[in-house]
Amino acid sequence: MREAELIVVGGGPAGLFGALRAAEAGARVLLLEKMRRPGTKLLASGSGRCNFSHAGPVEDFLGHYGKAGRFLKPALLGFTNADLAAFLQSRGLAVLEEEGGKLFPASGRAGDILELLLRELGRLGVELRTDCAVRGAALSGGRFVVEAAGGPWEAPALLLATGGLSYPGTGSSGDGYALAAAFGHAIAQTAPCLAPVAVEGWAFAACAGIALRGAPLELRRGEGGKLAARGRGDVLFTHRGLSGPGILDLSRSILPGDELRVRLASGEGDPDELLLAELGAHGKRGLKSCVQALGLPERLAQALLAGLGIEPSTPAALLGREARKRVSAALAGFPFRVASLGGYGEAMATRGGVALEEVDPKSMGSRLVSGLYFAGELLDIDGDTGGYNIQAACSTGALAGSHAAAR
Numbered sequence: 408m409r410e411a412e413l414i415v416v417g418g419g420p421a422g423l424f425g426a427l428r429a430a431e432a433g434a435r436v437l438l439l440e441k442m443r444r445p446g447t448k449l450l451a452s453g454s455g456r457c458n459f460s461h462a463g464p465v466e467d468f469l470g471h472y473g474k475a476g477r478f479l480k481p482a483l484l485g486f487t488n489a490d491l492a493a494f495l496q497s498r499g500l501a502v503l504e505e506e507g508g509k510l511f512p513a514s515g516r517a518g519d520i521l522e523l524l525l526r527e528l529g530r531l532g533v534e535l536r537t538d539c540a541v542r543g544a545a546l547s548g549g550r551f552v553v554e555a556a557g558g559p560w561e562a563p564a565l566l567l568a569t570g571g572l573s574y575p576g577t578g579s580s581g582d583g584y585a586l587a588a589a590f591g592h593a594i595a596q597t598a599p600c601l602a603p604v605a606v607e608g609w610a611f612a613a614c615a616g617i618a619l620r621g622a623p624l625e626l627r628r629g630e631g632g633k634l635a636a637r638g639r640g641d642v643l644f645t646h647r648g649l650s651g652p653g654i655l656d657l658s659r660s661i662l663p664g665d666e667l668r669v670r671l672a673s674g675e676g677d678p679d680e681l682l683l684a685e686l687g688a689h690g691k692r693g694l695k696s697c698v699q700a701l702g703l704p705e706r707l708a709q710a711l712l713a714g715l716g717i718e719p720s721t722p723a724a725l726l727g728r729e730a731r732k733r734v735s736a737a738l739a740g741f742p743f744r745v746a747s748l749g750g751y752g753e754a755m756a757t758r759g760g761v762a763l764e765e766v767d768p769k770s771m772g773s774r775l776v777s778g779l780y781f782a783g784e785l786l787d788i789d790g791d792t793g794g795y796n797i798q799a800a801c802s803t804g805a806l807a808g809s810h811a812a813a814r
């Protein structure tokens with residue numbers, strides 16, 4: 408049997424930071440990773456650029472994780488966004504803050520962050536075993552015995568950081584839920600989140616690729632169209648429906664059958680007044696160009712008018728009041744009916760996971776089994792787009808690693 412002082416399962420950002428922090432504190436750490444190399448999802452993150460965190464006061468982060476914000480507070484305050492950026496910068500990585508506050512490596516390469524972390528692991532003497540899927544773990548005589556290739560492996564502390572269920576090709580295929588459940592931990596129901604939306608009777612396939620910036624969004628539910636959630640953000644038209652950060656963030660509240668209203672007109676003014684002014688000023692123009700003047704790209708103006716049964720080349724002056732009202736209502740909040748949400752193959756995160764009530768937020772330690780720790784997306788945590796998920800993984804990993812080492 409091979410021994411270590413801490414075994415970390417999973418080499419994503421949570422496991423990597425857990426291993427680093429524990430090794431910095433002097434623990435002999437073994438990191439077991441199922442894939443041929445660690446950090447596969449990290450490499451894919453931010454379209455390969457890795458939006459690793461967000462700028463601004465760390466207190467602002469707490470509102471980006473729904474109910475889990477409170478649980479995350481000690482971890483986020485213990486290893487903040489500024490700490491993460493400083494950690495990377497002090498090891499030679501230049502950091503870029505994009506408009507809106509997203510943080511990236513200035514090189515635009517997620518691989519630079521992964522290389523840096525792996526260099527640190529090597530420097531601190533962490534033993535990394537890849538192609539090494541953990542199949543089971545149990546307590547025996549107060550020590551954890553972990554079943555994996557080359558093992559069994561044994562240690563007085565165990566950190567589970569196996570991620571969620573999204574993008575299973577990256578290695579995160581939900582193994583950690585069974586490992587945690589075997590120690591008696593409850594698993595909050597999992598579901599894909601940060602997922603694109605497929606729309607019923609999608610009539611905008613010709614608009615695929617069009618993006619609306621900072622569009623106000625409303626989610627309405629049930630017979631009376633009761634307001635279920637509001638949002639604002641960039642919206643991307645796809646071949647099947649809607650995506651983009653605004654939709655992905657709202658997807659945490661969206662259910663099939665909901666009506667998703669998207670303001671198509673840019674700016675803040677009343678679309679009916681704006682359209683009326685446009686029609687009055689340019690009566691000889693085709694209606695499509697008046698609609699474009701409210702900030703719609705040509706393809707979207709065309710599809711919108713065609714969908715409303717109005718000929719796009721109709722001279723503006725000939726548009727009747729009733730038709731104008733229909734156009735302006737659509738510009739103010741076009742009602743898309745949600746057919747379905749993208750599955751785990753498309754979702755950027757997983758809702759649900761190891762129930763937070765059974766984990767101590769001050770250490771990430773299990774309240775049921777002494778010496779057992781959790782970090783990252785395996786927990787019932789999901790954040791908005793914008794770097795909040797990787798930051799949560801790093802912060803919970805760092806907290807778990809330092810406490811596990813203290814044992």
Ligand SMILES: Cc1cc2nc3c(=O)[nH]c(=O)nc-3n(C[C@H](O)[C@H](O)[C@H](O)COP(=O)(O)OP(=O)(O)OC[C@H]3O[C@@H](n4cnc5c(N)ncnc54)[C@H](O)[C@@H]3O)c2cc1C
Nearest residue numbers: 417419420421441452453458541570578783784794796797
């Ligand atoms: C396409 C995409 C883009 C994203 N972009 C961003 C972004 O720009 N910014 C952001 O903040 N978030 C982003 N996310 C989310 C973010 O990547 C995750 O929330 C984050 O990686 C979670 O970190 P983690 O360490 O908890 O889990 P993961 O990164 O999923 O790592 C878990 C690791 O555990 C390993 N593992 C699993 N089971 C076992 C086992 N049985 N034995 C051994 N090892 C195992 C896996 O192989 C994997 O390497 C993105 C997600 C996706 C899918």
